[in-house]
Ligand code: HEC
Ligand code: HEC
């Protein structure tokens with residue numbers, strides 16, 4: 001972010017700061033009914049509040065303290081339990097609603113957009129009430145105090161965030177179901193654009209770190225891929241070839257969100273958290289709605305050709321004809337699980353032939369998974385956390401480049417070749433998967449177990465393109 005710019009604009013516009021008038025809804029006098037609290041819990045899962053508002057495996061649920069890197073320093077999530085002193089126990093519904101829709105806290109300052117309020121601003125009035133009921137009555141109060149951000153003065157002054165909000169956050173309008181339209185599609189759009197905040201990772205960001213689009217209206221940037229987060233590329237979720245979801249059916253998308261795997265791929269990186277803490281808890285109806293909505297998004301790159309399977313190479317490898325070092329390394333180290341024809345073993349070891357990870361000119365994820373390995377998240381309906389071991393200590397940069405070039409360009413895959421220099425760059429970000437990332441940690445539903453470092457939900461590392 002260009003801080004000088006932000007500050008100049010900030011200083012100029014600060015004088016114009018107007019007082020926002022908020023109609024205060026009186027706080028409910030009685031404890032809301034159990035059904036409303038349960039609905040709020042479901043919505044809190046849809047919004048994945050726990051992933052950011054809990055400090056890893058040892059933190060108390062929703063007690064905050066998870067550090068997130070931003071371009072200007074580390075920001076910590078806050079305690080959102082109903083503790084009156086440390087948490088939000090003395091917030092009225094109006095205070096909560098205002099924060100969720102505009103990022104402005106009860107104390108009058110604007111939060112860092114690491115909190116995805118531009119997406120949450122789309123919540124319906126009824127859903128916001130349920131969410132509030134859950135945080136006031138369904139969550140255990142915890143006295144853990146908030147941590148101050150590690151951001152040096154003057155960058156720690158929060159007024160530029162007010163300007164950011166004016167420039168980039170939408171005017172909040174509680175969602176109302178339109179009178180006409182496909183109800184399932186509308187429900188899917190509401191969840192994906194709103195609580196799901198899928199665009200926080202899957203939409204590219206502009207100069208001010210703002211998401212280029214918050215809805216699909218009038219653009220093809222929405223969910224068209226979000227660059228690199230924590231050393232993993234975030235793919236397009238549009239119905240397109242070249243890294244998008246064109247080859248997946250709506251049912252396969254829903255299956256992936258629920259179980260972290262399907263016959264095309266297995267989840268890794270930040271998506272593991274999304275599956276483990278959020279998506280696996282959604283109803284089948286909501287998953288189907290989200291999948292239908294994603295399938296409805298037209299391609300941002302209509303000219304990109306489809307993957308066409310080529311089985312020549314698989315047959316050659318199978319009969320022992322090996323034409324490159326990359327192919328030899330693949331046969332020795334990888335084919336046991338992913339097979340010489342690249343077709344893998346359904347829902348256990350993902351297919352590499354046609355895999356969306358291997359169809360673009362951004363090889364970051366492919367390099368990283370070879371260096372770091374990976375573990376599929378264990379979920380209630382698919383409890384085995386199958387792992388791939390890290391190869392960081394087995395392959396040097398050149399060998400890694402050779403084997404990744406091989407998988408990027410074989411069996412009809414349309415990915416680009418990889419250099420040792422690109423591998424060296426990703427090696428710096430690599431966090432090898434640990435044996436402790438077992439089924440038990442995921443099954444216990446503990447947040448922050450993967451990757452075992454502080455998440456950086458909004459930071460983009462330099463893309464390799
Ligand atoms: C991607 C990470 C992320 C997610 C997901 C997230 N938050 Fe936050 N939230 C933050 C961060 C970081 C802050 C603190 C920002 C700051 O201090 O400027 C915050 C601040 C808040 C605050 C202000 C608290 C205070 O004391 O000022 C509330 C309330 C809140 N979040 C509620 C929620 C709810 C409810 C959800 C789920 C629907 C949620 N958050 C999901 C990162 C997140
Ligand atoms: C915190 C960042 C983050 C958020 C939020 C997020 N994702 Fe992801 N997603 C990723 C990353 C990183 C990958 C790449 C790893 C993988 O394919 O598993 C990914 C991959 C995926 C894939 C697999 C695509 C492919 O071609 O292999 C789907 C489908 C997906 N996400 C859907 C969603 C949906 C729907 C949401 C919102 C409910 C969402 N994601 C929210 C980070 C995120």
Ligand code: HEC
Pocket residue numbers: 264265266267268269330333334335336337338348349350352355357365366369370373374375376377386387388389391403404407
């Ligand atoms: C023991 C079996 C095994 C071996 C050997 C193995 N893998 Fe994997 N591979 C997996 C599993 C399991 C996943 C899913 C990991 C995850 O989701 O985090 C995976 C995922 C991948 C992915 C990402 C695809 C996706 O959709 O998740 C790529 C690329 C990959 N492996 C390449 C390789 C290469 C190259 C080698 C050899 C250097 C190799 N694998 C060796 C089991 C294996």
